[in-house]
Amino acid sequence: MRYFSVFVAARAKLRAVWLPLLSVLLVAVLPHFSWAQAPKPPTAVRRELGAVRTTAAIHLDADLSEPAWQTAALATNFTERRPVPGRPERHPTEIRLLYDDDAIYVGAVMHDVTPDSIFRELGRRDELGNTDFIGIFFDTYHDGLNGYGFFVTPAGVQLDARYSSGTDQGEDFSWNAVWESRAAVRGTDWVAELRIPYSAIRFSADAVQEWGVNFSRTRKSTNQQFFWNEVQPQVSGFVNQFGVLTGLVDLHPPLRLSLSPYVSGYLNHYPYNESGVKNTTTTFNGGADVKWGLNESFTLDATLVPDFGQVQSDNVVLNLSPFEVRFNENRPFFLEGTELFNKGGLFYSRRVGATPIGYYDAPGRLRPGERLRDNPPTSRLLNATKLSGRTRRGLGIGVFNGLSRPMEATAVDSATGAERGIATAPLTNYNIVVLDQSLKNNSYVTLINTNVLRAGAAYDANVTGGLFRFADKTNTYAINGRATYARRRGRVFASEQPIDDRDGTAWGVEAGKVSGTWQYSLKVQSESRTYNPNDLGLLFNNNSLNINPNFSWNRFQKLGPFNNFFVWTGGWLQALAAPRRFQEAGAYLGFNTTHTRSFTTLEMNADYRPAGERNFFEPRTEPLGRYWLPIPASAGANGFISTDYRKKLALDLNFDVRAHAQRRRRQFDLALTPRYRFSNQFSAKLTTTLAKAFRQEGYFGGPDGAEPLDAPYVGQTLLGTRTLTTVSNTLSATYIFTNRMSLAVRGRHYSSTARYQQFFELLEGGARRETTYARNRDVAFDAFNLDAVYSWWFAPGSEVAVVWKDAIATTRRADRATPLYFDNLANTLNAPQNNSVSVKVLYYLDYARVRRSAVGPG
Numbered sequence: 001m002r003y004f005s006v007f008v009a010a011r012a013k014l015r016a017v018w019l020p021l022l023s024v025l026l027v028a029v030l031p032h033f034s035w036a037q038a039p040k041p042p043t044a045v046r047r048e049l050g051a052v053r054t055t056a057a058i059h060l061d062a063d064l065s066e067p068a069w070q071t072a073a074l075a076t077n078f079t080e081r082r083p084v085p086g087r088p089e090r091h092p093t094e095i096r097l098l099y100d101d102d103a104i105y106v107g108a109v110m111h112d113v114t115p116d117s118i119f120r121e122l123g124r125r126d127e128l129g130n131t132d133f134i135g136i137f138f139d140t141y142h143d144g145l146n147g148y149g150f151f152v153t154p155a156g157v158q159l160d161a162r163y164s165s166g167t168d169q170g171e172d173f174s175w176n177a178v179w180e181s182r183a184a185v186r187g188t189d190w191v192a193e194l195r196i197p198y199s200a201i202r203f204s205a206d207a208v209q210e211w212g213v214n215f216s217r218t219r220k221s222t223n224q225q226f227f228w229n230e231v232q233p234q235v236s237g238f239v240n241q242f243g244v245l246t247g248l249v250d251l252h253p254p255l256r257l258s259l260s261p262y263v264s265g266y267l268n269h270y271p272y273n274e275s276g277v278k279n280t281t282t283t284f285n286g287g288a289d290v291k292w293g294l295n296e297s298f299t300l301d302a303t304l305v306p307d308f309g310q311v312q313s314d315n316v317v318l319n320l321s322p323f324e325v326r327f328n329e330n331r332p333f334f335l336e337g338t339e340l341f342n343k344g345g346l347f348y349s350r351r352v353g354a355t356p357i358g359y360y361d362a363p364g365r366l367r368p369g370e371r372l373r374d375n376p377p378t379s380r381l382l383n384a385t386k387l388s389g390r391t392r393r394g395l396g397i398g399v400f401n402g403l404s405r406p407m408e409a410t411a412v413d414s415a416t417g418a419e420r421g422i423a424t425a426p427l428t429n430y431n432i433v434v435l436d437q438s439l440k441n442n443s444y445v446t447l448i449n450t451n452v453l454r455a456g457a458a459y460d461a462n463v464t465g466g467l468f469r470f471a472d473k474t475n476t477y478a479i480n481g482r483a484t485y486a487r488r489r490g491r492v493f494a495s496e497q498p499i500d501d502r503d504g505t506a507w508g509v510e511a512g513k514v515s516g517t518w519q520y521s522l523k524v525q526s527e528s529r530t531y532n533p534n535d536l537g538l539l540f541n542n543n544s545l546n547i548n549p550n551f552s553w554n555r556f557q558k559l560g561p562f563n564n565f566f567v568w569t570g571g572w573l574q575a576l577a578a579p580r581r582f583q584e585a586g587a588y589l590g591f592n593t594t595h596t597r598s599f600t601t602l603e604m605n606a607d608y609r610p611a612g613e614r615n616f617f618e619p620r621t622e623p624l625g626r627y628w629l630p631i632p633a634s635a636g637a638n639g640f641i642s643t644d645y646r647k648k649l650a651l652d653l654n655f656d657v658r659a660h661a662q663r664r665r666r667q668f669d670l671a672l673t674p675r676y677r678f679s680n681q682f683s684a685k686l687t688t689t690l691a692k693a694f695r696q697e698g699y700f701g702g703p704d705g706a707e708p709l710d711a712p713y714v715g716q717t718l719l720g721t722r723t724l725t726t727v728s729n730t731l732s733a734t735y736i737f738t739n740r741m742s743l744a745v746r747g748r749h750y751s752s753t754a755r756y757q758q759f760f761e762l763l764e765g766g767a768r769r770e771t772t773y774a775r776n777r778d779v780a781f782d783a784f785n786l787d788a789v790y791s792w793w794f795a796p797g798s799e800v801a802v803v804w805k806d807a808i809a810t811t812r813r814a815d816r817a818t819p820l821y822f823d824n825l826a827n828t829l830n831a832p833q834n835n836s837v838s839v840k841v842l843y844y845l846d847y848a849r850v851r852r853s854a855v856g857p858g
Contacts (some may be wrong), residue, residue: 027243027292040108047243049075049213054098054105057646062191063186063285064096064107072096072107075215078226083563084595085556089226090171090471093134093217097245101252106150106194110217112639117218118156118190119646121680122736124744125793126173130157130646130677132220134192137163137242139212140203143394143438144240147175147212148201154190156183156739157679161353162337163239169857170238174335177201178258178844180795199256199846204392205296206416208249212242220646225600232557236475236514256293259849260797263284264307264840271832276372287334289842297395298389303333306381308353310789310803310838318726318752318781320698333384340388340398340434344448344465344482348538352402355423357458357493362409363421374410394438399455404431406455407649423494427455430536441471442478459490459499461535464507481509486533504531504542517555523548525630529624531576541617543624544583547573563594574615577626584613590639599646602618604639612661618699619717628718629767631695633661648677651838667693684733691726698722700759700777717762726752740793746786749828751779782809782828797844 056068067827075095080087098105105743110132112118121129124417131153139147149171151159162175177200183192203209215228229243266283287305294300319325327350331337334349341347355377362375384402389507391397408421431451438444446467453460471477484506488499505528512521550570559565571587573776590605613631620625634660643650650672659666668691675685700720728750735743755778760768786806793799810831 001494003642023611025563035248037124045230049097049228049243049245049328051097051099051245051246052247052516053099053105053249057740058098058100058105058193058195060180060182060193060195062186062193062195064109064184064191068098069096069107072098073300075228078215078217078228081227081231081233082227083223083596084558086230089217089224091219093215093226093228095134095136095215095228097213099248100252102254103195103197105136106192108134108192108194108197108215110134110190110192110219112188112190112219114187114188117221118154118185120185120190121151121677121683122155122739123157123732124736124791125157125741126159127157128153128159128682129683130220131157131189133157133159133218135216135218136194137212137214137216137239138201138245138328139199139239139242140213141390141392141394142210142244143390144212144237144242144442145394145438145444145692146390146396147239147242150177150179150181150194150196151179151191152183152194154183154185154192155450156181158739162339163495172339174332174768175203176332176336176340176847177424180608180796197846198254199249199293202252202293202297203253205251205253205393209251211245211248212239213245214242223644227722231416234516234554236471236478240442241473252602253293253296255847256291256299258291258797259844259845260289260291262288262307262840264309264838266309266836266838268834268836270834276564287367291406293389294389297391298387300385300387301333301336302383302385304383306331306333306384307840308841310801312746313748313785313805313807314785315748315750316783316785316809317750318754318779320724322620322699322753324538326538338400340396340436341386341400341432341448342783343436343446344467344484345432346448346465346484346533348534348593351452351534351536351538352384352430353379353404354377357411358422358424359711361494362424363424363577366411367413369414370411371414373410373412373419375424379428380408381405389440389695389744390436396434396436397438398432398434404428404430406586417674424627426458426493429453432536437591439470441468444468450533450536452587454490456491457491458493459488461532462487463533463535464535471514474515476513477511478514479509480764481507483742484531484533486531488532488535501530501532504528506531506533506542512550516554518551520551526577529576543577543579543616545575545577554725558652558854559593560597561596563596563599566592576625581616581625581628582614583616584609585611599644600637601642603635606635606637608635614766618697619719621701621717621762626764627762628766629719629762630659631697632665634658645675650675660857662695664694667691667696681736682734684731687728687730689726689728693722693758696724700773716771716783717766718759718771719762719778719815720756722754722756724752724754727752741791743788743790745788748783748785750783751780753781754778779811782808784828784833797842797846799842801840801842803836803838803840805836805838806833807836 052072054068056066056374058066058068068823076088076092078093080089091722094109096107119131121131123129123286133151133153133646134304135145135151137149137408145164147163147463149163158181159173159179162172179197179200180195181192181741183190183670205456212240217226217711221630229241231238235241264285269280284308287307287355290302292300292430308331314327317325329349356379359375359377363372366443368370371401372388382403384407386400388398397517397711406423406427407425411420411422434446434448436444436446450463463484463486467482469478469480488502506526507614508525510521510523514521524547531542533539548570550568552568555565569589573585574583575581576583587608588605588607594601610633611635615629618626619627638656640654642652652673656669671687671689673685673687676682677683686834695701697719699716728748732746759773761771790802791799808828809833811829
């Protein structure tokens, strides 16, 4: 059995790199630990705080002189987490906690030296700048895995987050709750007062409860962070390091019911300048978001006739790769409270309301003499709902459902003007079910199922996955893994052809030491040739086998002139799963550190790929494994330098360089971001990126809609050697009027040009044959976006937003693009552009508040 025989050719080259590296690593590591007696991270004492029930009315005014506050227990004597873990705070923090039948109240006093040492830059909601802040954390089910965080700055800016284990985020600031706070600077102190209604969190109906609790303080003048219950950076996990909140008696989860109706209007202009087509159009929309607490644990969230037209524009790029571009999710409904659905990486929310599956086929379905007048690039979402929560026994349940309407393009007969519709997407239902059981020792098991059902004969898709994490009692060692099955049935849309990737599997397992100074792990994962979760997930390529050993040394205390020092090393081995074919292997080494005085952070990574690469996906040929694009051995480095954000002027520099064992073949990517704080209300930053690839080899052709190959070359796997140049500039500026009102402007210009020098036909086994193909297929792509957003939170959970958007995108042959950047920008701005102005009013209605107002006190 020749399980790894395909790697023999690379073994000699790898031995030269791995044996010295492994020898040095073993000599350094073995004296410090062994499998039998590994040093355990120190265990912090779990502190307790008794909550006090009050019947007195608490007025939020950042003044804790009311008698009720003097009855509350005091949480003080915080411990530093960074830059020097374990050091007691010098300037005391004092926090008190009260509760009544409706809410939890937190009063906090942060002592300091002078008023000037209290940093208080204004920001938009959920955005931190150059400011101090405090955080209040609750683990309401006391499972050590899931929690809530509420943050306030001296300027009164609010932030909130959800915490969970086993998700990509861990800390999710996209979650938003409705709560109240006040903050003020009083002499050499700053004071904050919070009211967190029970409708903002979930907890059990037990008569007597204990919650996990913690408090944090960040003192920006010294870049220090403190916690009431010590959070040790060398220990895996965050929520599992909370203290205990006792004394919670007779809490009654309220009826959590809120309605957020909205109305919006749009004025849109695009210079079609065609007969019968309006350049300027107006639309009006209305809908609502609903939150309904079905019981003390579970909440139903629904958006009815949603409107996402005001979200930030995507960063579109010239994509010459065989894989799609991943865009960020900017729609609030798909950002908030999705930590359960994101487990396992099977949910890419941009699939819901995405490009219709028949969008790119519409031009090929035109009849003679027809042209496309309209082809909507996104599907219209009719509604979406989320049901999520966690029982008192730690079982998390999440159900998501979304429905998008049928979509069609409009074809017009050039001679008669007759119109007809071309279906581009059927009525589609998206569904997710998640069961997530929390276990002891920061462990869990999870079952997740995603399902996409399409009307008619178009194919349906179903993916089922299981996840687990098990850690020992000390949370020193852990093993986690996943197993997934994907099933697709039906026909390709608008075709009689049946879907070919009907069944596929994926699996992965990782085990190692997750806490302490020395950490290590071994990860193995694989996706089969027909595994395709992309109807509701995102996987760039399947048919892969990956093996990744990793080692790290973590110095959390001061080391010479540095606050900390982290070093990591490891490697990877990648192959096709079927047929088994070597793809690439390599080793890497990196470090990260922050200077003690300047607070400049530096990270560097280097890697070496001695056997080069076999790119099986760039040729876009089947069957996979017969054709591959050989890439010579290479070495690369990347990293960043980030200066102190406390200064008015701060700089970020990112770089990525790579050189190949082939003459003149290299690439680099540089990004410089200066940011300047004009005042505590006004700040701006500019990100300039320059990327260049010399002698890059890739699939030959332009973007979508490019002319077909000349007749003699049809059927050939034609590739080209090209120089790819990309320049982008993104300018962002924000003016904060108050902690509830802001104006943000973001402009981005992106320009990318691919120029081909020579062409070749790719043959089986990576061989190539030069071709005389000479037609100019160079391509240039430019995009310009401007987003201006005025936002006013006029009441808790209620907002008025005015948004102006300007969008331009042009694709043209590169011989028409000037090499002068500003001339190119001017040409782009003179191209047809889409302008949109919109106004949206969202009003938050909370049942509990409305009921109290109607009934009155008592």
